[in-house]
Structure formats: C-alpha cells, structure tokens
Amino acid sequence: MPTINSVLGPLDTANLGFTLMHEHLLVTSAGIPQNYPELLRAGFMDRLPNFMDRIVTALTEAKAEGIDTIVDTTTLNLGRDVTILAEASRLTGVNIIACSGWYVDMPHYLARVSADQFAQVFIREIQEGIASTAIKAGILKEASDTEGVTAGGATILRAVARAHRQTNVPIMLHSYSPGQVGRQQLAILKEEGVDLNRVKVDHSNDTTDVEYLTWLLEQGCYLGMDRYPGLNTSPRARTRTMKTLIDAGYAHRLLPSHDWPVVFVTEEVPRERRNPFLYIKKVVFAQLREMGVPEATLNSLCVDNPRNFFEGA
C-alpha cells in the first residue's frame, strides 16, 4: 500500500480517513518564540500560558467527531514547529501531515538562493527530516498573494516543482483567487513539467468566479475550498460556490478545509473559534445537505479526495 510521511512516521494512505487538507495548529513567525518571547507574553502568554492544552483539546474534540487526519500547512517562516505537531499527534491519535516550502515573503538575504538550492532543502525535509528531527514533510507549499507571483515566488514555485518531481510529494498553492493568481502559478509549474493532477490550489473559494475556478479544474488540479467560516467572502457564498462546482461534475476535485489556526501566537482567538476543525462537518455539510448534495458525496470530499490527491490516483 502507498504510504506518505506523517509526523509520526509512514502512514498508509488507506488510513488517512476523514482528512482536513489545510489547517494550522500554531501560527507565529520563524524564531519569534525562541528569541522574543516577551512579544508573545505581552499579548498572549499571560492569558494563555499553555497553548499545547488548547491544541490537544481541539484535536481531541475533532477526533471524537470523526476527523482522522489534519494537514498542517505551516511553513518554516510561519513558525512551524514539528515537535509540537508530533506531540499533538501522539497525545490525540489524530494523524498530522507536516509541510515543507515557503510562505509569501522572501527575505532580502535569501533573494539570491536558487530554485535548485531551495529544492535541495525541501527534499531533505521530505527524505531525511525537518530541523534536527527525523520528522518528515508530506506536502510542499508555495504561496503567492495579491501581488501575483513575485521573483521570490517564482523561485519557490520552481523549487517545489523540482522537489515534487524528485520525491512524488504533492504540491499545495496558497493563491489569491480574486486576482486569478493561480493562472500564473500553474503556468510556472507546467514549465517545470509538473503533472497538475498532483497540485491543489487553495483559498479557491475566496472568489465566487466559477468560470475562473472551472478553468483551474480543467487544467487538472484540485481546489482547496477553505477559509471557513472565512474573512471577506461569507461562509454561505463559499458553500454555494462548492455546490455549483459539485453540480458541474467536479466533486472529485474539491478539498474542503478551514485554514483557521488553533493558536495565533500574537493574538487571542475568539472563544467560538477555538475549535476550528468542526465547522465543515457541522455547518458546511449541513448546508450542502440542505442544497441536495448526497451523503456519499459529502463523505468522499474529505475521505476519497484527500487519499486520491496523495496517491496521485
């Protein structure tokens, strides 16, 4: 059976179960907790001395509601700490997949690092381990936002493409869908020879432009239908977009998720959002049922689709 890297070692894709494809346990910024803990303490740590408790509570509740696997898409520069992911997985029994790659901002001093150099470190994180651990990444990430694909973004796109081609680990894109930035991102991945069946374009439901989303789907990629309950676009509009795409025959390519961290280190998360992992099952699935989507389709969105994405089926 095919296996992928989870934070606790190889995971048979048959055991992925109900999978949320774009989540975060803890989001901060690289090096901040270690170097400037007072920044966190002032706004956060006094009120919340033990964020691990909150992460474990959220995952335990999620597991009890039938969520088996979470893909944590926190890159190094978003403050990734794979030891926290591994401990959370051990304590709760939720499978967690860690991420390699880079999020949006490219520091000045890294501007001359080549795509091949970045690819080598991403490959090391997939094949050997992250930082000084043996915990390996199971997904690759590139992020382009409102400004489109920048020079740094293009370097990372080529790097994740090359790391993917060498390791077979799939690619996720943070994408600014109102600006149709996915068109630029996919163009570079195509130049690099990536099979777009191994790519998902996230935050796709930040737009309701179904024509654009259909174009993306026709390139062969998956769409992340995430950011629930969401920022600018209402959750119901996000769900309606999903329903339109299901009706158009693309249910097998949609990957719902929340993309809402359990813990933002510099700000307090409102109480009602402290368990970000249940909104899809409880609210979005209820809305889709109301709209007439069959139970089997709902289940396949979070069970079959993640498995097929990872297997490249």
Ligand SMILES: [Zn+2]
């Ligand atoms: Zn995210």
